Amino acid sequence: MIxxxxxSCCLLLVITASAQSTKNYRVAVAFRxxxxxxxxxxxxxxxxxxxxxxxxxxxxxxxxxIGPLGKEGEYSMGFSLEELCRRDRKKFIAGLKVIVPTxxxxxxxxxxxxxxxxxxxLGRATISSKEL
Numbered sequence: 001m002i003x004x005x006x007x008s009c010c011l012l013l014v015i016t017a018s019a020q021s022t023k024n025y026r027v028a029v030a031f032r033x034x035x036x037x038x039x040x041x042x043x044x045x046x047x048x049x050x051x052x053x054x055x056x057x058x059x060x061x062x063x064x065x066i067g068p069l070g071k072e073g074e075y076s077m078g079f080s081l082e083e084l085c086r087r088d089r090k091k092f093i094a095g096l097k098v099i100v101p102t103x104x105x106x107x108x109x110x111x112x113x114x115x116x117x118x119x120x121x122l123g124r125a126t127i128s129s130k131e132l
Contacts (some may be wrong), residue, residue, distance in 0.1 A: 014070035023064070025078035025125070027093050028115035029100055032108050033072035041077075047099045049130045051092055054108035059083040061092075066117065067125050070100040072107075075125075078115060 036105040067075025081089045103109040
């Protein structure tokens with residue numbers, strides 16, 4: 001009986017640890033380098049501030065900065081968007097799909113919906129939470 005209890009506890013710990021190493025984001029923006037760095041994120045950050053003002057969002061929009069992912073400053077921004085209602089989430093993501101392709105000065109940026117991140121495979125990269 002004790003043996004089965006200990007086995008159950010160990011199994012629960014393994015399942016919990018693996019669940020915590022995966023983070024899910026409704027949408028992520030990946031900043032990639034072509035040769036000399038990544039695009040400037042300022043237009044994206046301005047879009048988020050404008051979105052909050054236009055849609056009268058009172059809560060802070062949170063995102064995780066995931067990086068560095070490469071030698072030239074590559075990183076991703078993961079948005080869970082839990083602070084937004086369904087209508088605002090759709091509008092926010094639609095706006096991202098318009099603004100992000102314009103970020104091309106030194107590299108490229110792309111939008112990925114339903115982004116799953118395996119935190120155990122990040123290597124030297126870290127995840128830091130930020131809000132606007």
